[in-house]
Amino acid sequence: MGKEVTYLHCNIGNVTIGRGWPIAVQSMCNTLTSDVEASIAQCVALHNAGCDIIRLTTQGLKEVEALGAIKAALRSRGITTPLVADVHFSYKVALAAAAGIADKVRINPGNFSKDHTVAMEKFGELIDICKEYGTALRIGLNHGSLGERITSRWGDTPLGMVRAVMEWLEVCVRKEFFNVTVSLKSSNTIVMTEAYRLLSETMATELGMVFPLHLGVTEAGGGTTGRIKSAVGIGTLLGEGIGETIRVSLTENPVNEVPVGRKLRNLAANFSDNKSVIPTEIHSDTLEDFIIEASYAIGPHLLKGGDADFPLKGYVAGKELSPEVMDDFRSDLLQACRRRFAKPEYIACPSCGRTQFDIEKLLDKITRRTSQFAGIKIAVMGCIVNGPGEMADADFGYVGEGNGKVTLYKGKEPVQRGISEDNGVEKLVELIEKELSAKES
């Protein structure tokens, strides 16, 4: 007989996530959290769109205070949507947010200190505060942000991500704190799906308990490609019964993320089997629905190495989609599944309260100016604090520094700092051209 496995649940304010509960759809404000009025307005818009849980950037104590004011204003309007404090580095900020302000705190405890023993102690203190105030935690690790201690042993791999998160989960179990969710995001759909699958199995075999999983494809970009990547990564796992809460990250107004997440939830609830049959026709109400439904249905087969020449006809509102639209969709889907690279790969952060510029407009400009570099991975990140750590395996990066300046990266190395935003895109194009011609010669 196999070991008995307990599937845990997590209480975030008045929302419970876990096996047997509806999949919760999350999003994240991209306002400055310190701009309380703008943040309230965006939270209301997200709530009206059907968002179940809202996250806000909480980089300092000033933002913790603002988060408290935002929460109070929402509650006074009868909006009870749980709020999550997104804390990256400071454990003091995490402690303050967990002490009766946020319903959940999202952290990567490895960022609390370079010294692992110190980080463990600080994490333990945070757990004590969460227990005292009934606050939930999300341990969020992203591909590409693992420390040397892990990568030297396990590599920057799904296994490395799982081993890193298991260390923190073991602390939770030792301290009997179970109000926890976990995310292991990557912009690479293969890495992302393998990491979550492996974590789910590892928690079951090593802990005998499975913490609820928060699914997301990070830095997915926007428009059609962002929707396809998210539908492939999240949809594949939901179809396997993995994942209790989801966030579709789009480099757009966060309100646009909610209908995509809700659509994926409905697909998983009503047509969970996207593993055995590849449809040859898909009939949808809108083009966005078609993109999500077709990616959900076909993505898992392509990720597994299935036939790239799949036959598919698409219909929107009863009308067949043109060969051009279908060719574009097919090309984007194959790229999202890492099968063929007909375009550059854009790794673009969804933006948040730390963003230094209008990333949606910028991504559009960079996409237009770099379309000739098929197969090259270009990261477009909103801030210098977290952007470089979240660029994963990008070949080049364009990262906001603040004050109208950007830094250009080659791989993980900053190669040009303090570039004016006005000519940043042209400098990026020059850098890529120079590197590609050096490789050719």
Ligand code: SF4
């Ligand atoms: S990289 Fe983008 S999403 Fe991540 S913290 Fe910076 S601005 Fe926010």
